Amino acid sequence: MRTQNYSRKRQAIYELLLSTDAHPSAEWLYNSLKPTYPDLSLGTVYRNLKLLESNGSVKSVAVVDGCERYDARMTPHSHFVCKSCGRVLDVFFTESMNDITEKAYIDGAKKVDSYNLIFYGVCNEC
Amino acid sequence: MRTQNYSRKRQAIYELLLSTDAHPSAEWLYNSLKPTYPDLSLGTVYRNLKLLESNGSVKSVAVVDGCERYDARMTPHSHFVCKSCGRVLDVFFTESMNDITEKAYIDGAKKVDSYNLIFYGVCNEC
DNA sequence: TTCGTTGCAAACATTTTGCAGTTTC
DNA sequence: GAAACTGCAAAATGTTTGCAACGAA
Numbered sequence: 001m002r003t004q005n006y007s008r009k010r011q012a013i014y015e016l017l018l019s020t021d022a023h024p025s026a027e028w029l030y031n032s033l034k035p036t037y038p039d040l041s042l043g044t045v046y047r048n049l050k051l052l053e054s055n056g057s058v059k060s061v062a063v064v065d066g067c068e069r070y071d072a073r074m075t076p077h078s079h080f081v082c083k084s085c086g087r088v089l090d091v092f093f094t095e096s097m098n099d100i101t102e103k104a105y106i107d108g109a110k111k112v113d114s115y116n117l118i119f120y121g122v123c124n125e126c
Numbered sequence: 127m128r129t130q131n132y133s134r135k136r137q138a139i140y141e142l143l144l145s146t147d148a149h150p151s152a153e154w155l156y157n158s159l160k161p162t163y164p165d166l167s168l169g170t171v172y173r174n175l176k177l178l179e180s181n182g183s184v185k186s187v188a189v190v191d192g193c194e195r196y197d198a199r200m201t202p203h204s205h206f207v208c209k210s211c212g213r214v215l216d217v218f219f220t221e222s223m224n225d226i227t228e229k230a231y232i233d234g235a236k237k238v239d240s241y242n243l244i245f246y247g248v249c250n251e252c
Numbered sequence: 253t254t255c256g257t258t259g260c261a262a263a264c265a266t267t268t269t270g271c272a273g274t275t276t277c
Numbered sequence: 278g279a280a281a282c283t284g285c286a287a288a289a290t291g292t293t294t295g296c297a298a299c300g301a302a
Contacts, residue, residue: 005256005301026292041259046292048257063189066267066291080235089234101245108215109206112247119227121238131276131281152267167284172267174282192266192292 002054009037010048017058017072023079023088025067062088062118078116082123091119128180135163136174143184143198149205149214151193188214188244204242208249217245 012033017024024032030045049070052058061071061079064086071079078091101112138159143150150158156171175196178184187197187205190212197205204217227238 003256007257007301009258039259043260043293044258047294050293068291078230080232080238082235087234089232091230091232093230100243104204104217104219104245106206106215106217106245108213108250109208109245110248110250110252112206112245114247115243115245117226117241117243119230119232119235119238119241121240122236124234124236126236129281133276133282135283165284169268169285170283173269176268194266 004051007048009033009040009044010051012037013045013048014052014057014072017052017070021073021090023061023069023071025064025069027067029070061116064088078118080119080121080123082126083120084122084126087123087125089123091117130177133174135159135166135170136177138163139171139174140178140183140198143178143196147199147216149187149195149197151190151195153193155196187242190214204244206245206247206249208252209246210248210252213249213251215249217243 013029016029016032022028026042026045026049029049030040030042033040033045049058049068052072053060053070056074058070058072059074060068062069062081064081069088073090078093080089080091081087082089100115100117106112139155142155142158148154152168152171152175155175156166156168159166159171175184175194178198179186179196182200184196184198185200186194188195188207190207195214199216204219206215206217207213208215226241226243232238
């Protein structure tokens with residue numbers, strides 16, 4: 001993690017991301033924060049998302065319609081993407097999936113350090 | 127699937143995709159086919175990939191460094207992405223993962239029809 | 253005072269699209 | 278001949294970046 005100062009806007013981006021389960025895009029965050037921070041710029045949102053991601057504070061969980069979607073919930077879980085409306089929902093497992101890498105035969109991999117599991121379908125509202 | 131005629135170039139794109147395990151990007155396909163089809167255009171590759179994808183002939187299996195990566199192997203399997211070089215490898219399961227959706231608790235989903243599992247790490251060559 | 257942060261706008265990279273000509277059937 | 282396909286170049290899209298001003302420590 002590189003050195004960093006406190007930033008009111010970064011804090012706001014992170015807290016908004018923590019408080020929602022919408023798995024927002026950069027633009028969604030920008031539009032939501034703009035009323036409170038009228039001088040906020042979209043570039044700042046992108047820069048801070050990258051920074052928070054490299055921090056390990058947030059994660060990119062999916063790309064929906066070409067837009068990166070973020071999540072601040074860092075406990076292991078997966079996601080469901082509605083192919084119709086683009087909604088992203090949290091998915092939890094009834095039994096541990098932590099051993100999922102042990103169930104996979106990965107030839108040619110020196111080290112596996114994460115995985116991303118995304119389900120696709122249609123959500124209840126569609 | 128919408129009506130379609132035969133197309134020599136579409137055929138070539140599909141066959142190349144079938145014959146390789148590189149999980150190529152549009153550009154990779156374009157560069158590989160250009161010598162044989164000097165009048166091939168990148169737009170045609172993109173258009174045909176979309177068409178083959180909507181056909182169910184190929185799948186987009188990952189986005190690596192902002193590039194969509196495709197696969198014509200349609201039997202169920204997953205992928206490993208090397209975070210260092212961007213290589214995409216096939217991943218098979220030692221035990222069936224077909225029941226994976228049954229192990230997941232998906233609140234808010236009306237219908238789940240597919241999933242995509244991607245492992246991340248470092249490959250043997252890196 | 254130093255260096256991280258930001259707004260702004262320009263630059264970027266990948267993908268899509270409109271159009272006129274070509275191919276398939 | 279009708280409709281699908283293509284090359285080309287322009288446009289669209291989401292994201293990154295350079296720079297000068299600003300803010301934090």
